[in-house]
Amino acid sequence: MQPGLAAYPPRESWDNWTEYESRDWPNRKERSYALIPTSCFNCESACGLLAYVDLETGVIRKFEGNPLHPGSRGRNCAKGPATLNQIQDPDRILYPLKRVGARGAGKWERVSWDDVLDDLAGRIRKALVEDRKNEIMYHVGRAGEDGYTNRVLAAWGIDGHNSHTNICSAGARCGYAFWMGIDRPSPDYANAKVILLISAHLESGHYFNPHAQRIMEGKRGGAKVIVMDPRLSNTATHADYWWPTYPGSETAVLLAMANVLLREDLINRDFVRRWVNWEAFMKARHAGDSPTFENFLVRLKETYAQYTPEFAESESGVPAREIIEVAHLIANAGEAFSAHNWRAAAAGNLHGWMTARALFFLNVLTGSVATKGGTIPNTFNKFVPKAHTSPSPTDQWNELSWPKEFPLAFYEMSFLLPHFLKEGRGKLAVYFTRVYNPVWTNPDGFTWMEVLKDESLIECHAALTPVWSETAWFADYVLPVGLGSERHDLHSYETHAAKWIGFRQPVLRAFRERMGRPVNDTRDANPGEVWEENEFWIELSWRIDPDGALGIRKHFESPYEAGKKITVDDYYRWIFENSVPGLPEAAAREKLTPLEYMRRVGAFEIATNVYKTHETEVARPDGANVDPETRVVADESRTQIGVEIDGVIRQGFPTPSGKLELYSDTLDEWGWSEYAIPTYAASHVAQSQLDAANNEFCLIPTFRLPVLIHTRSANAKWLNEIAHSNPLWLNPDDSERLGVGTNDLVRVNTRIGYYVLRAWVTEGIRPGVVACSHHMGRWRTHDTEDNTRWSSAKVTIQQDGTQYLMRREQGVEPFESSDRDSQLVWWHDSGVHQNLTFPVQPDPISGAHAWHQRVRLERALDGDREGDISVDTAKSHEVYKEWMARTRPAPGPGGLRRPEWLPRPMKPTREAYRMGEP
Numbered sequence: 001m002q003p004g005l006a007a008y009p010p011r012e013s014w015d016n017w018t019e020y021e022s023r024d025w026p027n028r029k030e031r032s033y034a035l036i037p038t039s040c041f042n043c044e045s046a047c048g049l050l051a052y053v054d055l056e057t058g059v060i061r062k063f064e065g066n067p068l069h070p071g072s073r074g075r076n077c078a079k080g081p082a083t084l085n086q087i088q089d090p091d092r093i094l095y096p097l098k099r100v101g102a103r104g105a106g107k108w109e110r111v112s113w114d115d116v117l118d119d120l121a122g123r124i125r126k127a128l129v130e131d132r133k134n135e136i137m138y139h140v141g142r143a144g145e146d147g148y149t150n151r152v153l154a155a156w157g158i159d160g161h162n163s164h165t166n167i168c169s170a171g172a173r174c175g176y177a178f179w180m181g182i183d184r185p186s187p188d189y190a191n192a193k194v195i196l197l198i199s200a201h202l203e204s205g206h207y208f209n210p211h212a213q214r215i216m217e218g219k220r221g222g223a224k225v226i227v228m229d230p231r232l233s234n235t236a237t238h239a240d241y242w243w244p245t246y247p248g249s250e251t252a253v254l255l256a257m258a259n260v261l262l263r264e265d266l267i268n269r270d271f272v273r274r275w276v277n278w279e280a281f282m283k284a285r286h287a288g289d290s291p292t293f294e295n296f297l298v299r300l301k302e303t304y305a306q307y308t309p310e311f312a313e314s315e316s317g318v319p320a321r322e323i324i325e326v327a328h329l330i331a332n333a334g335e336a337f338s339a340h341n342w343r344a345a346a347a348g349n350l351h352g353w354m355t356a357r358a359l360f361f362l363n364v365l366t367g368s369v370a371t372k373g374g375t376i377p378n379t380f381n382k383f384v385p386k387a388h389t390s391p392s393p394t395d396q397w398n399e400l401s402w403p404k405e406f407p408l409a410f411y412e413m414s415f416l417l418p419h420f421l422k423e424g425r426g427k428l429a430v431y432f433t434r435v436y437n438p439v440w441t442n443p444d445g446f447t448w449m450e451v452l453k454d455e456s457l458i459e460c461h462a463a464l465t466p467v468w469s470e471t472a473w474f475a476d477y478v479l480p481v482g483l484g485s486e487r488h489d490l491h492s493y494e495t496h497a498a499k500w501i502g503f504r505q506p507v508l509r510a511f512r513e514r515m516g517r518p519v520n521d522t523r524d525a526n527p528g529e530v531w532e533e534n535e536f537w538i539e540l541s542w543r544i545d546p547d548g549a550l551g552i553r554k555h556f557e558s559p560y561e562a563g564k565k566i567t568v569d570d571y572y573r574w575i576f577e578n579s580v581p582g583l584p585e586a587a588a589r590e591k592l593t594p595l596e597y598m599r600r601v602g603a604f605e606i607a608t609n610v611y612k613t614h615e616t617e618v619a620r621p622d623g624a625n626v627d628p629e630t631r632v633v634a635d636e637s638r639t640q641i642g643v644e645i646d647g648v649i650r651q652g653f654p655t656p657s658g659k660l661e662l663y664s665d666t667l668d669e670w671g672w673s674e675y676a677i678p679t680y681a682a683s684h685v686a687q688s689q690l691d692a693a694n695n696e697f698c699l700i701p702t703f704r705l706p707v708l709i710h711t712r713s714a715n716a717k718w719l720n721e722i723a724h725s726n727p728l729w730l731n732p733d734d735s736e737r738l739g740v741g742t743n744d745l746v747r748v749n750t751r752i753g754y755y756v757l758r759a760w761v762t763e764g765i766r767p768g769v770v771a772c773s774h775h776m777g778r779w780r781t782h783d784t785e786d787n788t789r790w791s792s793a794k795v796t797i798q799q800d801g802t803q804y805l806m807r808r809e810q811g812v813e814p815f816e817s818s819d820r821d822s823q824l825v826w827w828h829d830s831g832v833h834q835n836l837t838f839p840v841q842p843d844p845i846s847g848a849h850a851w852h853q854r855v856r857l858e859r860a861l862d863g864d865r866e867g868d869i870s871v872d873t874a875k876s877h878e879v880y881k882e883w884m885a886r887t888r889p890a891p892g893p894g895g896l897r898r899p900e901w902l903p904r905p906m907k908p909t910r911e912a913y914r915m916g917e918p
């Protein structure tokens, strides 16, 4: 044992770390471990973990934090250590399964990976050679890795990437991207003087634990924290100002603060003059004025004068006095103003994307962009390495993901897929869902079930998943892929003002190799036949193109031996040796290869104190082309390399102007000139849209619980013991009016159906608004031995045409299993699956699903039971059509499907951007 107290085992002892056996206490029995770093996969943060592998038994005993990880710095939330539950879960899927009988009937047979690979490869190859490339789709929920799978799809030459982004972060991405061409913020919380959060960011936000610890650091350093959230979250309880804004009114409050900054001349003039495309604003809106910066400021003040604090108060309920007070705080913070909006308002409302645009407006006006304590564009803090080959962009454009109605969407219109398929817009030959559960996670799950059951629309559905899910139930193949400690991945996220790269690795494989026992592939070390996807994709790609004639195989050959199938070691070895600055040198100092270093340490910090990257001076290339109006500098191939500011070429931002775009010519040219500058527009759940006298409310269905994470936490027993219900938050004023008390059953009527749940009366929600967490309501229709029994209810589903009734027959109960804890389950609630009752509501610009719902509340009716869910999918299709009517379809200027500069996963060729003749 090490003498004295230490927060973490010192690295030099990671091969053989000894501590007392907790289960033998008070006997002081020693037990020795190998400590193997990996990364958590229970949210997007990818915090570092250290697996404690018992040297005697070779079993993982626990997961703790990796102190050498630059993002998480040894700390984790509850979900990190609960990885142990997931890998030991008696209900997990251990072998590849194939459907027997009808889809969704719940009958399976075990098959070999070989048979699966041959079948899938045959179908994919056939689609490729028959030029049906758009019939292959990979639909990912949590990617948890940077670039590996996208490279696979690019090698296949398809535009088949689909994601969950539009039910999550599309609104925020859109708001940020129209400013800076970069779709995420990276707040430098630790050094901030003022922190403004539009969400429960501290307890459950994006990059949750890495950000939370830095928000607390900022707070300890004296930063004021402002939280906008209609719900008194644990984040709001830590705020200096909790603003329970009416949902959708956040933009009004932000623009009112912009107005205060402008009218009181509290802005960073020099930053705005140098880095904002104010000339475009003058040209578009005030062409008659002399285009000087002073005239611009006059016009800008005039434009935003309408957003008075009093107006914002009337929309939001936030006192005008406080709005002015906080605007002054922000002005005083100057460049040290950190702000974040990711989901929350941006994901809840029609025009939600404007929340992020209005929020970043405050950063722009104060010059707190990429500064110490400010808000940094995420790509400045994110590192994406290159692999040994880069497949060419595809010449395909998949209209099932990128329909013409949403030319500016961020990104794929994933949640509309079942409606597109129903409308006959196409079919899928092979549909991969990967760590994705749209039946449960997306709105309108019954429509998903209808489509997933239809073999004429989806010919083959392969679910790559570590756990059972409502969607896997409708697959042809259920393919067990590794949990966080059973797979390789790379990731780099904008957790703070630095750049780092993390390495997830299969712990037991690394342990065996450390013990001198080589493995052929990860299945040798993982439980059952659980496989890591990287090896699966390599093998599948070889079988699709066995002789290399399709040009695919070459991307899966070893960079170290021509013609040989690449291994995961080859793949990461090449990246670590050639593509990560500073890593080979750091490894050499320890007499390790770069791959050995990453297997030992788990992460590498590439740069610290990364600020003001946009100011980087760029050399003028030969043959440079300088746009006379914007001063954007391009090289001979028309690639934008910078922008000239005060006579110096600087890196700038990846926007058409190279600057931050207050005025978006793109929005103007694509038919949305009314939203070309930050603007407030009413949400679909604005107070004016609701019939309060008829008990209509705005429902917030989006909030996270800190200990759960969508589908994957369902098989973590510790987490489900902590959180297993999602009552309806109801203010006492409303409770009295409705005659509903805590634990009374309420029927929540949406536009397509209803659900029934218990009420929780609390002053933690503002009047007129109700809330219900989305992390609950798992269900199963069959009682097989392996189906998320820690968390799911057994239900029946009755169907009458397009009308469905789901009814809970049995809650969570103790069950027999290899884990004795399963007999000790004491909770019965499983929550209610509210998303089933929501229609799709796509914002016409960002494409984001507007999650907030207009609902009518009533006491439960006779015969209603807790957990009842009723939906009419014919109605849901009608609502879909209503929202589609709001769109303004492509083509845009030049016959384009989408502006070429706008971010997009896996950009295809320039030709693919052009629409064919109508």
Ligand code: SF4
Pocket: 040, 041, 042, 043, 044, 045, 046, 047, 072, 075, 076, 077, 078, 079, 080, 081, 207, 208, 209, 210
């Ligand atoms: S925040 Fe929690 S769940 Fe997310 S990666 Fe870190 S430890 Fe895992």
